Amino acid sequence: MRSVSIIGVGLTKFGEHWDKGFRELIVEAASKAVVDAGIEGKEIQAIYGGVMASGRLIGQEHIGALLADQLGMNPIASTRVEAACASGGVAVRSGFLAVASGAYDVVAVGGGEKMTDVSAEDVATALGGAGDQEWELFNGATFPALYALMARRHMLEYGTTEEQLAAVAVKNHSNGALNPLAQYQREITVEDVMNSGYIASPLKLLDCSPITDGAAAVILCATEKLKQLAPNGDAVEIAASAQASDSLALASRKSMSEVASTKVAANDAYRTAGVGPKDIDVAEVHDCFTIAEVMAIEALGFFPKGTGGKATEDGETELNSTISVNTSGGLKAAGHPIGATGIKQVSEIVLQLRGKADKRQVNDAQVGLAQNVGGSGATTVIHILRRRK
């Protein structure tokens, strides 16, 4: 397989875009990525798009073709991939494999979601499609309910507290306040979280990521062609791309207090990149709910099983601490426009490794990791990125 690098990144503001549709958002993100890469659009040979529920949210399937059309890039191949909330990360991996195979030298990967134009009930139904329709959604389980079950189990087995979960949200809002593209750019306190209403006990409103509009894009290039095709780009190498699955329904898992697919994908990614958890300077992890970040930093090996809550409470995942986690603000504060999320994570790591993350810059970041989860853990996709010497 050929080595693949990321030469450009582009994001829209994440938030409620009442004046922009899916099409406008994706064009904005892609245009920014192309400019950032220092290439011309005509150099792009294929497109991969990550979108979860466009059929339900905007009545539009066939998003691959829509992307090529809207970007004025016909007749190049353009393909949509979907893995629920991991759609963006899986799109990055699909673009990675396409370039690694030698089929294309330069590929654009974009993703986004327009979620605020439909009712909260319709969004909840669409999101429910990420879990097991027949065994979970049909029986009334919402996504907050599934993660609440995992939180309860983690609390039972390891003594994790609601205050520790709240510390995740507090830390991510602290980072989000430094990110001009984040949906929420304000700090909150543990008290704020504790006093917010229960959505699905023990998870409260401020334990949950929001409903968001937004789009993200990255441009990939074969590393061996960088000098020729992207001489102006500030390239970051993809040191590993890994993906794993688990049962769709939570009830079928061996353990409800860990995300097994993340452990499998992480082992694969660390082996491929030749690094371990201690080598990761900065990580974006999938904090759709605060408990998800706790389980992520354990499954990724940053902290021993059961200690993720305490580590967070102790400040070990803050900016420039033991390991800087979710410097973008994570899904919690930066927002979670589903198809965009996995691509935004990778984009944030690229900025960190370039040393261009401004106020939220991690000192001397050399190796970064992005972990994107679909559903309640049925899909995990992980990318490890490395600064080029």
Add this chain to the structure above:
Amino acid sequence: MRSVSIIGVGLTKFGEHWDKGFRELIVEAASKAVVDAGIEGKEIQAIYGGVMASGRLIGQEHIGALLADQLGMNPIASTRVEAACASGGVAVRSGFLAVASGAYDVVAVGGGEKMTDVSAEDVATALGGAGDQEWELFNGATFPALYALMARRHMLEYGTTEEQLAAVAVKNHSNGALNPLAQYQREITVEDVMNSGYIASPLKLLDCSPITDGAAAVILCATEKLKQLAPNGDAVEIAASAQASDSLALASRKSMSEVASTKVAANDAYRTAGVGPKDIDVAEVHDCFTIAEVMAIEALGFFPKGTGGKATEDGETELNSTISVNTSGGLKAAGHPIGATGIKQVSEIVLQLRGKADKRQVNDAQVGLAQNVGGSGATTVIHILRRRK
């Protein structure tokens, strides 16, 4: 890029499955493909799934994870791709690229759709998502209407007649009558088609492919690993895989009487495989409507532009004529369970090249082609397969 071969194929019966859900259908197809390949399920390293509108049709996104789960294959990576009616073909191409890249040696590609459990209106709305929601569906254009516009234009420019379109349906029903897995296994006449009611003039009921439940699967293997990993399989090589796009909305096209994306993908595929239209012994083309087959056999270079209708009427696309087209019965008679269709096409070509197509066998078939179209032509994916020496 590594060479990739197909070592196993599996299909369910296509039709109305009142006693089986999406999950049962996909397991049946995948199991048949694994048995046909002569391998064990544990040898499969990744899954690609082609499904168009599961979110709307069965309330389930995250189909990649569902496939791995339902097939008992966790924790391997499993990814859904979607390109409207070309979802199956694009899934085959995604699997092809993954094996060609060297990331995996053996990959399963599956696809299917469960369409008969919802109302005809809901199906029409879901299918409309393959076109341009904002410019077509919102303004009342159904898919038969879009293809009717193309048919009218073809009739105007080239003198194509309704009887010539009918000849496509007659020929495909004739082939379908020889296929025990086809939805409709009975012959029809030109009179039958002409006397069926107009759906969108000039297209009548029997010019249209049906609503279908069904699933299909193929197993891919790196050609260099065939002896080691699939010594019992009857392998067929993928000589080319190509994909192209066009505008989502029909109104944005330069011509409404041809499928430009098919011409682009075909040129790419022929060049890669080192063959031309005259070398193709058997082809499965995307006849969602009869006019679509006429445009396909022209765009693929089998017949000059504008003569596809007459060639069909003259019997030049019948079984063992000038070129055998849609020996399976095509979408028209074999049925069109959307995500399964592109995979079924490839499966039919594999059977033909193996010499195992029974009563519908093409004599001495050496090279075959499958053309799968999304929407009204916004995506085309083409595979050329070759019998191994």
